[in-house]
Amino acid sequence: MNHNAPVSGEPRRRDVVSTHSVFGAPCWVSLTSRDLEATQDFYSAVLGWRWRDAKLGEHFRIALADGVPVAGIAAVAAMWQMAVAWTPYFAVPDADVAVARARERGGTAAVGPLSFPPGRAALLADRDGATFGIWQGELVGNWEAWRRAAPTFVRLHTRNAFDSAIFYGEVLGWASGQPGCCEVEYEAGEVVLRSQGDVVARIDSGAVEAAPDPSVRPHWQIHFAVNDVPGCARAAEKHGGSVLSEDETEAILRDADGAQFTVTSRRAR
Template sequence: MAATDRVVGLGQPCWVSLLTADLSTAQHFYGAVLGWTFRTGSFGEGFSVAVADGKPVAGLTDVARSMGVGVSWTAYFAVGDANEVASRVRERGGTVAVGPLAVGTGRVVLAADPAGAVFGFWEGRNVPDWGIGKGSAPAWLELRTRDAFAAAMFYGEIFDWAVDRPDRCEVRYEDEMVTVRASGHTVACLRGGAIEADPDPRIRPRWHVYFRVDDVEKAVEAALAAGGAVVAEPTHSKVGREATLRDPEGGLFTVTERSTC
């Protein structure tokens, strides 16, 4: 993450990163599907930053194999004190897997909630002009889990959601899901019951990332040509046309023609 003034409020999503086992394969695939270019990250070999329209979009980190974890997209949230939030995670039944670890100008933690969904949090300065649904950043984040209300309690307590402060996230129940809003803008949702209904038994509770594309069908064609797979065929949802894809290493994500849920 870049060293610049904080532009994302505490408790809000501040970055997404792909934990990959093969950086070259990941760059080839996402470059073909999403039109990204890449530059070397400031954290050294094995880390790169995806760029779209001249601005950072996401990170790719070649650590899945060394950490013994599956290839996946991970959402990170801004915090003021990584030690304090890590303690809250443990106290509320979650797991801290890595950190707090000093990285660049800040500190990062990789954790899992009580249902097993992996997420991260970052103490430090954030990437400029990055925000969910803003510019070239991801269009949407969605926690797919078993119990959305239990998840909302967990994340609300560790990130101070729903506190009566203008710089913190507000939590609402809307359309059979929990939505997380910041400054009047929806930045994420928590959806329950989706795991047991999923036909793929390999899919577990997770934070799922949506990326904006101009044409869903073209993105699907590019994904197949680059060695990926289609998990959910293009369809019209409540928020527009979308399709869920799997990259060659197993990372799941959705492409959508709309920017918000």
């Protein structure tokens, strides 16, 4: 499990936000990798990221966009026999409670909850097999800066959007009425999650549970905001990745290791 994400070793700050006051929203994204150096080179070329070490050791790195920590990379896919993939983490006030809720509703806990000061993390799968993480504790650095610099949003491609929204809502406390919780709406045929008025996640139907293609099976897709979608697509191809689909405002890419992600134009947000 890629635990480098929320515990990135940022200096303690007065503006640090805890999952006890903001919960249910995506709070970090992480990537498992087979080759740390190759992964850093790829995302530097495609997204312009810079890097620094993480406190968890030589197999982990923190990605920086304009100096803001935005993602964690862990070269543990081969070592821990894990799939190469991007994973979103959601803020929860209590990791044990969230894991218990997921299990009660047909989900599974792959790893954790485990303690990683200043918090606790777990890697879960929903009842359709889509993998996601939860994080309890301090959010990395300045959470509002992360929200502006990091993904546009995360999108769940799943079998039944409404069924999945009920699962995640009950596990993560969406639309619970508690201060800081996320609100759920239905727009243009998909479920939309908002945090403090911003769209932070979308859920749509259509993925097939037993599909041979990983891009068709239920999964969370990370959307990164960029200024030049065609430029990112060409850079991905040049550095060993591939383009699955592309238009002027969005492109679905695979990195050189096989992990899938989306780049979305800032102008189209």
